[in-house]
Each structure stands twice: as C-alpha cells, then as structure tokens.
Amino acid sequence: MSHANAALTPRHRLKVARLVVDQGWRISEVAARFQVSWPTVKRWVDRYLAGESMQDRSSRPRRSPGKTSKTVTKRCVSLRMRLREGAVQLAARLNIAPSTVHRILRSARLNRLSHVDRETGEPVRRYEHDHPGSMVHVDVKKLGNIPDGGGWRYVGRHQGEKNRAATQDKSRNVYGNPKLGYAFVHTVIDDHSRVAYTEVHDDETAFTAVAVLRRAVDWFADRGVAIERVLSDNGGAYRSHLWRDTCEALSITPKRTRPYRPQTNGKVERFHRTMADGWAYARCYISEQERRDSLEAWLHQYNQHRPHTACGNQPPFSRLINVPDQYS
Incomplete structure (x- = not known):
C-alpha cells in the first residue's frame, strides 16, 4: 500500500x-x-x-552495522524476566543505552512489569476459547458479612465495632465479639464472552457448589450456551466425588488448575476483583441483606451494559447472539 x-x-x-x-x-x-x-x-x-512490483519497497536498509546483536537482545530479555529490573539497571549490566533496552523490551512485549508473571517471571500467556460454552471458570469469593448499621470501611473503626457488638448473635469469637460469618460468592463465568452467573451462599461445600453449577448450566442454556468444560481450582468442593459425578451427569469435562497457580483461573479471579470494586465495597450498605439484594442489579449492569476491554469495549452479552433480554 x-x-x-x-x-x-x-x-x-x-x-x-x-x-x-x-x-x-x-x-x-x-x-x-x-x-x-x-x-x-x-x-x-x-x-x-x-517486471517488478508497482508497490512501495521497504525502506529498511540491506545492512545495519549498528544493530544490537541477537546475543545482547536475548541476554536483555533473560535478565528482565529473571531480575525484573528497569531499563536503567539493565543498561548498566549490558553496557548499552537505556533507550536500547527499552526498545528491546517493547519489541518483546516486556516493557511493563504487568506483562510479566509475578510468580515465574515469564511473559503472561493470554488465551481465549473460540465460542461461548467451550470453557467456563468457577470459583468462590469469601467476603465478611456486614453488621447492621454498616461496616468499618464506611463508618470508621469505632462505629464499626459498635455496630458489630450490637449485632444479635449468640456465637462469639475468642475476643468475645459476635461472629458475623462470611458470604461465599459462587461464580461461573464463560471464557469466551465473559458472561457471569453468580450466587451468594453461607458456605462453600460441595453440595452448594454442585447446586450452583446445575442452575448455571440451565441459565446459560436458556441463553443458547451449552457448557462443555469447567475449570476450577483445587478446593475441596471441586475435588469431591459429588462434583465429578455431577459434571459427568451434565456431560461436562471437569478440569483443575495446577496447585498454587491461580493465574490459570485468572478470568474468574479478575471478575471477583471487579465485583469487589463495583458491588461488594462500592457503597455503604447498612446490612448484609441489603448488599446481597443489590447483586442482581449489578450483575445485570456488568453482563449487558458495562463495556469490557476483552470484548472490544462492548458488554459481555454482545458476544451472545439472539438471546432473551439481550438489549434490556
């Protein structure tokens, strides 16, 4: 051209x-x-x-005597992944200009540390299945219940302790304060479309996880998505025979991540971070029930209206075709 x-x-x-x-x-x-x-x-x-082409020729010279050698380039990338140092520090080790180091890191897509896995130092590998339902990710997010009157994040430590002490509950912890318990948010998110299905329960047992999976399968089926595989971590619920038998009955292939490797299940982990910012701690709730009641409205906003960068700045539902209430 x-x-x-x-x-x-x-x-x-x-x-x-x-x-x-x-x-x-x-x-x-x-x-x-x-x-x-x-x-x-x-x-x-x-x-x-x-008999030559009428297209523009490349302006690249035939020879580049000043070009950085492949040995230096490989050494720079290796040090970046192993030491996680910046351009100035790597330039001192390699005896080259910091601008040269920056150019090498940009071409290798390692110019930002966010592109490098924190655990292994290797470049982050991103993947996406080619159609909805090919793979769904499941996980549980544990949140502390909110006492009546509001939690300490919004009302302050002093008032938060008062609200906690005023909560009517017979069970007490070792400090004599009432046990408020936890909310366990069970999430099933589609790998391709990022459409999420979420329920809040008081436990994370295998029976609860299985019940959530069955309802999620029906919910996705109503929207034209058939779940083929499910990826989970190595939690007790997902290692149980009940989970295995349920997946077999639903014709779903269960898969688990490597131990101590949550990055493999990163899509649902990132969703939980978005959910915490946009729903769980987005405003001052005066009770745990008020927070749970607001989840459905926030999930509707996330699935059908909130732009998602992985979907080309379109909402996740834009990747599903001809589904009910898609544009509501």
Whole structure:
C-alpha cells in the first residue's frame, strides 16, 4: 500500500508505465498529464520493464552495522524476566543505552512489569476459547458479612465495632465479639464472552457448589450456551466425588488448575476483583441483606451494559447472539 503523500497509487503507476512502454507516449507528456515529475514517471517505467512490483519497497536498509546483536537482545530479555529490573539497571549490566533496552523490551512485549508473571517471571500467556460454552471458570469469593448499621470501611473503626457488638448473635469469637460469618460468592463465568452467573451462599461445600453449577448450566442454556468444560481450582468442593459425578451427569469435562497457580483461573479471579470494586465495597450498605439484594442489579449492569476491554469495549452479552433480554 502506498504512503499517505504518494502522488500515484499502485494502479496509476502501472497505467503510467503502460502509456509509455505499450502505447509509446513520451515521458514528459505522461508526467504533465498526471502532474508528477519526469524522474517519477521514469522510475515506474524502469520497474515495469524489469517486471517488478508497482508497490512501495521497504525502506529498511540491506545492512545495519549498528544493530544490537541477537546475543545482547536475548541476554536483555533473560535478565528482565529473571531480575525484573528497569531499563536503567539493565543498561548498566549490558553496557548499552537505556533507550536500547527499552526498545528491546517493547519489541518483546516486556516493557511493563504487568506483562510479566509475578510468580515465574515469564511473559503472561493470554488465551481465549473460540465460542461461548467451550470453557467456563468457577470459583468462590469469601467476603465478611456486614453488621447492621454498616461496616468499618464506611463508618470508621469505632462505629464499626459498635455496630458489630450490637449485632444479635449468640456465637462469639475468642475476643468475645459476635461472629458475623462470611458470604461465599459462587461464580461461573464463560471464557469466551465473559458472561457471569453468580450466587451468594453461607458456605462453600460441595453440595452448594454442585447446586450452583446445575442452575448455571440451565441459565446459560436458556441463553443458547451449552457448557462443555469447567475449570476450577483445587478446593475441596471441586475435588469431591459429588462434583465429578455431577459434571459427568451434565456431560461436562471437569478440569483443575495446577496447585498454587491461580493465574490459570485468572478470568474468574479478575471478575471477583471487579465485583469487589463495583458491588461488594462500592457503597455503604447498612446490612448484609441489603448488599446481597443489590447483586442482581449489578450483575445485570456488568453482563449487558458495562463495556469490557476483552470484548472490544462492548458488554459481555454482545458476544451472545439472539438471546432473551439481550438489549434490556
């Protein structure tokens, strides 16, 4: 493709050359007709006679004596992944300019530490299944219940302790304060579309996890998505025989991540972070029940209205076709 300031497109370059070579026009006449210089016409005529392309040639030189060697480039990338140092520190080790180090890291997509896995130091590997239902991720997010009157995050430590002490509950912890318990948010999120199904329960047992999975399968089926595989961590509920038998009954292949490797299940982990910011701790709730009641509205906003960068800044439901209430 020609550059933005080219006087002739490749099609017109060919036409110019044919007027001179095939039809016998003089170069000066063709140059005047197309309002270009005499050398420009001569250039395309010579290329046409030589049987060469009318496209622009690469401006890259044939030789680059000052180019950074492959050995230095590989050494720079290796040190970046192993030591996680910046351009200035790596430049001192390699005896090259920091700008050269930055250029190498940019070409290797390692210029930001967020592109490097914190555990292994290796580049982050991103993947996405090609259609909805090919893989879903499941996990449980544990949240502390909110006492009546509001939690300490919004009302302060002093008032939060008062609200906690005023909560009517017979069970007490070792400090004599009432046990408020936890909310366990069970999430099933589709790998391709990022559409999420979420329920809040008071436990994370295998029976609860299985019940959530069955309801999620029905919920996705109503939207034209058939779940084929499910990826989970190595929690007790997902290692149970009940989970295995339920997946077999639903014709779903269960898969688990490597131990101590939550990055493999990163899509649901990132969703839980978004959920914590957008729902769990987004505003001051005066009770745990109020927070749980607001989950459905937030989940609707996330699935059907909130732009998602992984979906081209479109909501997750945009990747599902002809589903009920898609545009509601």
